[in-house]
Amino acid sequence: MRTRVALFATCLTDTFFPDTARAVVRLLERLGCDVDFPAAQTCCGQMHHNTGYRAQATKLAKRHAKVFDGYDAVVAPSGSCVGMVRDVYPDLHRSTKAVAGRTYELSELLTDVLGVTDVGAYFPHRVTYHPTCHSLRMLGVGDKPLSLLRAVRGLDLVELPAADTCCGFGGTFALKNADTSTAMLADKMSHVLDTRAQVLTAGDNSCLMHIGGGLSRLKTGVRPLHLAEILASTEEEPWAATP
C-alpha cells in the first residue's frame, strides 16, 4: 500500500523557495508515496507565537489543524514550522493537539516513517550541513539528515565547525536585535567558509535564507540549498532550480 502524505509547504517555502517543495514532491513520489497538497493551507502561526501574539497564533493553528485533519502523515521541509506544530500546538488549544503527533520534518518522515536512508540521490558537490536549532533541539532529529546525506552518491560531506550554534536568524529576532543577529551570522558564515564547501544545506529554508543572504551579500560563491533538493537530485535527473 502506498503511503499517503500531506505536504505542508510552509508559507516561506511556498512564496520564496517553491523549488524546495517541488523537490519534496519529486522525492516522495520517487519513494512510492502519494503526495497531497491541501490547497487551503497558509501559515502555522509560528511568527505570531514567537513574537508574543499568542491569540493570533492560536487562530492560525486551529485553521492549520482543520486543513490537515484526516491525514495520517503530514510532512514539512522545515524544522521550525514542524517544531511549532509538534511542540507548541498541544498547548494552544484542544483542537490543535491531534495534528502535532502526525506531523514530521522531512528527514524524520524519510528515516522513521518510510524507513529509508539511501533515497537513491546523486549530487557530486562538496557540501556542508547546518543542523538548525529547532530541528536539533525541539525535534531532536539527531544525525538523521547527516545519514541521508552520507548515502548520497558523489556527495563530499564536510563537517561544519561549531555546527550546533545558532546562525542568528530567530524570526523577528533578526529585525529586533539586528546587530546581535548579524554578529552571530558573521561567525556562522566564517565557519561555513572554513569548510570550503560549494553548497550549504539545512532542513530549514528560514535559516538558509539568513545564512544564504549573508553569503550572497559578501559574494562568497557558496550556494544555500535545502536538503530536499539534494535528496531529489539523481544521476538521470539532476535537480535544476527554476530559472
Added chain:
Amino acid sequence: MGRNPVTWLGSPTFPDAARKALSDVQLRGNLAHATTTIRTKRAAAVAELPDWERLRAAGAAIKDDVLANLDTYLERLEAAVTARGGVVHWARDAAEANEIVLRIVRDADADEVVKVKSMATAEIGLNEALEEGGVTAVETDLAELIVQLGDDRPSHILVPAIHRNRSEIRDIFRAKMPGAGALSDTPAELADAARAHLRRKFLTAEVAISGANFACADTGSVVVVESEGNGRMCLTLPRTLITVMGLEKIVPTWSDLEVFLQLLPRSSTAERMNPYTSVWTGVTPGDGPQSFHLVLLDNGRTKTLADKVGRQALRCIRCSACLNVCPVYERTGGQAYGSVYPGPIGAILTPQLGAGTDDPETAALLKSLPFASSLCGACYEVCPVRIDIPQVLVHLRGKAVAGAYTPESVAMAAAGWVMASPTRYRLAQRAATALRLIARRGKIKRLPWPGSKWTDARDLPAPAKETFSAWWRRTRG
C-alpha cells in the same frame, strides 16, 4: 524609593546596549574565549554521569515542590534556624533587606564588612546601601573584587569579571590595591596580590555577609559552595554572620542536597565537586560566628510565583550554564542585560522580579529583555533544573506586547488577517511578486525600514515568479 535595584538605573534597552557591546573588540575576544572554554568543559563533566537526565528531572521536581509549598517550607526553615540559635528576618523588598542588614551591622559596631560572593546582595544593591550608611563592604570573591576595585559592573553570574582579561586585571590591581606595586599579569602573581590584600581584611572583620546556595528546611542548615576558600574565611572568622537569601533557595530536606551538589558544580564550573562546600546550622557555641542572621528576601519572588508559566524561573540555582552556551550572551556580554542577572536566565528573571516598575526607562529595558534571544534552545538543553527558558521568553514576550498598539502589532494583525484566508494569502503572494521589480538577479539588496534591518547585512531572495501552490494548481490541480 522608586528605585528598582534588580536593574541598574539608566540602563538602555537590550538592542541599544548590545550595539555598543558588539563593537568592543576586547570584550568580544575575552568572552568568546571564556565561554567556549567553560562550555566545552561542562559538556565533558556532564557526560561522565549516566543518570544526568534523571538528576535534572529530580532537581526540577524538588524545586517545583518547594515552589508549590513555599509557605510551609519557609516556616519550617524559620523554626529550624531559630531553634539552633539563628535569627530570621523577612524582607519584602530590597529596601527592607538593606535596612535590616545595615541595622545588624551597626548593632555589631562595625564599619567594614567582608562579603562572600552573593547574587541576592548584588540584586538588592546592598554594597551601595551600606556605603550610604557609612559601612564599607569588601568583596572577597576574586572576580567580585576585580569588579569592585574596577568600579565596574558584573557581567556573569559565576565569573562576574569574565569580560576582563589578565592584563586588564593587572591594571586594576595596580591602580586600586594598596601596595600592589610592580605586578605582572601572570595568574599566580595576581592571585598572590589579591590574597595578601584580602588576608588583612579577613583577620580584622567583625561582620561577614553572604548569600546562600541552598537552605534545608528540615535542619535549618545553610549551604554556600565556592572555589576559592575566601568564602570559608568569611563564614568562619567574623563574630557576626548575615546571610541574605532569596525565598526560593530552600530545599525541603538535607538529603535533597545529594541532587543539587551533583547538578551545580558540574553545570557551573564543570567540576565533579567544587573545592569548598560550607554548611552551617544556626550558631555553634565556641565555633564560628556567634551571631547568625538569616534575611529571607522576596523582592518580586512571590509575584513571580503567581505566574503559572513564568514561575519555573524560580527553580534557578544560579549555575550560569545557560550564559555559557548562549550565542547572544557570548557576543554581547552580560552588562547589556542591564542587571546582575544576565544571559538567558536574566532575560526571564529580571523582567519578572522587576515587573511593575514606575520608571519608564526601566520598563522599556524590562520589555526588551525577553526578545534578547533567537530561541535557539541551547539554554534549555543545559539547564540543570530544566527551566524551559524559550517557553518563558515567549510567554513574557506576550506580556510585553499585550495591549500595545504599535507598527508591529498592526503588521501582526494584518499578517494574521491575510493568513486566515487562502484567497487573501494568494493575493498577498501575488502582490509580493512586485518586489521582483527591485531585485537584481533574484536578490533584493535594499529595503526601507524595517526591512532595512535585514538588508543592511543580508540579501533577501525575491519572491518566486510562480509560488509552489500556483505550480501545484497549474500542474496537478
